[in-house]
Amino acid sequence: MNLTLHVWRQKNASDKGKMVRYDAKDINPEMSFLEMLDVVNEGLITRGEDPIAFEHDCREGICGSCGFVISGVAHGPQPGTTVCQLHMRHFNDGDVLYLEPWRAKAFPVIKDLVVDRSAFDRIIAAGGYVSVSTGSAPDGNAILVPKIAADQSMDAAACIGCGACVASCPNASASLFTGAKISHLGLLPQGQPERLSRAEAMVSQMNEELFGGCTNIGECEAVCPKGIRLEVIARMNRDFIKASFTAREEVVDLS
Numbered sequence: 615m616n617l618t619l620h621v622w623r624q625k626n627a628s629d630k631g632k633m634v635r636y637d638a639k640d641i642n643p644e645m646s647f648l649e650m651l652d653v654v655n656e657g658l659i660t661r662g663e664d665p666i667a668f669e670h671d672c673r674e675g676i677c678g679s680c681g682f683v684i685s686g687v688a689h690g691p692q693p694g695t696t697v698c699q700l701h702m703r704h705f706n707d708g709d710v711l712y713l714e715p716w717r718a719k720a721f722p723v724i725k726d727l728v729v730d731r732s733a734f735d736r737i738i739a740a741g742g743y744v745s746v747s748t749g750s751a752p753d754g755n756a757i758l759v760p761k762i763a764a765d766q767s768m769d770a771a772a773c774i775g776c777g778a779c780v781a782s783c784p785n786a787s788a789s790l791f792t793g794a795k796i797s798h799l800g801l802l803p804q805g806q807p808e809r810l811s812r813a814e815a816m817v818s819q820m821n822e823e824l825f826g827g828c829t830n831i832g833e834c835e836a837v838c839p840k841g842i843r844l845e846v847i848a849r850m851n852r853d854f855i856k857a858s859f860t861a862r863e864e865v866v867d868l869s
């Protein structure tokens with residue numbers, strides 16, 4: 615199959631950037647989208663041109679490294695799929711595709727389709743640690759975890775930190791990501807000691823990183839390759855409000 619690609623090319627963070635047209639010829643429909651870009655890049659390298667920069671690592675949909683916008687949709691048209699797992703058979707011969715990096719103030723472009731997502735790392739770091747008793751390894755069943763809590767926690771832990779939720783939100787909000795990170799610890803008994811302070815610290819960091827607020831658009835949930843649900847945002851907001859009230863009560867107690 616043959617495709618026409620319009621790709622965002624930007625040399626570095628200060629470069630203005632522009633769309634550049636490329637022909638992707640003789641593409642095998644069984645290739646992944648990234649393998650198709652590999653073929654285009656091989657042609658560029660052979661001609662002595664700068665290859666298109668894009669991020670990837672596992673190419674199995676589990677690391678969260680890859681991700682860009684394909685014709686207006688984060689990770690492309692296939693629901694629940696990262697670009698590394700998106701195959702060319704989902705496109706048609708002759709398609710014209712537009713590839714752009716995640717667009718958000720908190721995710722500055724490094725080069726072409728690669729953005730700096732270290733703001734996500736700083737949100738996770740703000741969450742701190744989980745209290746554990748030191749000593750010998752605890753018995754696996756010493757703290758019973760209700761099945762429903764284990765399932766919900768596991769669902770939230772599926773977030774791979776790709777950033778598609780931010781890129782597709784008109785407010786560039788990181789609420790789905792942060793809600794997932796807060797939920798996967800906050801739902802477990804082991805995550806209770808720092809639950810509220812963790813929510814407060816992570817939400818504060820999210821706000822400092824220039825992400826916008828959530829206005830219940832829901833586009834984040836629609837594009838999330840890991841099926842993270844909007845409920846995690848509700849849980850984040852609940853814990854954040856509880857943390858604010860708890861802090862206020864402590865102030866009252868002291869006076």
Ligand code: SF4
Binds near residue numbers: 779
């Ligand atoms: S919530 Fe979904 S879209 Fe957002 S970073 Fe996590 S996996 Fe990616």
Ligand code: FES
Binds near residue numbers: 678
């Ligand atoms: S490269 Fe790891 S999720 Fe796509």
